[in-house]
Structure formats: structure tokens, C-alpha cells
Amino acid sequence: MDIVRAIMDADKKADSYVQKSGISCLQGNSKYETLRNIWKFVKYNLTYRADRPGYEVVKSPGALFTKGKGDCKSYSISIAALLRAFGFSDIRYRFVSYERGGDYTHVYVVCRLNGQDVVLDAVYHTFDREATY
DSSP, X not given: OOHHHHHHHHHHHHGGGOXXXXXXXXOOSXXXXXXXXXXXXXXXXXXXXXXXXXXXOOOOHHHHHHHOEEOHHHHHHHHHHHHHHTTOOOEEEEEEOSSTTOOOOEEEEEEEETTEEEEEOTTSSSTTOOOOO
């Protein structure tokens, strides 16, 4: 399975699982604060659970929030849907490898705000930061 294609296909359907009225508590006093609140919500309310090797599962936001656990693919799709519910539009997925020349092993969301990239990697320990890839 082409994981990039699977994520992009899942992304097309993800918004139907998120209603702004249900997430209004994530609204911050600024757009940047809203981004931080979204990151914190995913980081601290869900359990990261990597898929077993060779068995990739891409969960919808509904499945992720119901089960309460998922991996970077499901986290990223859900974060992107939450961002769009708040009106953010310059959203990209960043696919990375931590081995030179290796396959993609991680994905997270980057949102452009005021000409700057804001990193929303809820697997990483710090908001708006990323591991060297």
C-alpha cells in the first residue's frame, strides 16, 4: 500500500467527522493559541500506538477519537481536519524518514500562519518543533 496515497485519500473524507460546535473549547485567543490547543488536545488525550510492522492502519478522526489510540498517520489526519474546522487552509503533511535514503517512517502536519510554518506533530514532545529528519 502506498502510505502517502492512503493518507491523502483518508484526508479527503476526514472533515465529515469533525463539527466546529463539538470542538469550540479548543478555540484560543489567537490563531497560534488555537493551533497549540489542537496539538495539546491530540497529544494529551490520545494514546500513541504504532502499527505493527507490515500492517498499516489509517484511522478516520471518528475512529481515532472513539478508540483513543492511534499512530502518526491517524493523528495527522485528525489534526488536519480539526484545523480546517477552525478555518485554517494552508495545511500540509510532512512525510519524513529518520534514516538517510530510507522510506517514510513518520508523518505530521505543518500549518502556515503569518508566513511561518507551525509544526503540529503530536508524537513529538514539544509544540511547534520537529525532530531532525
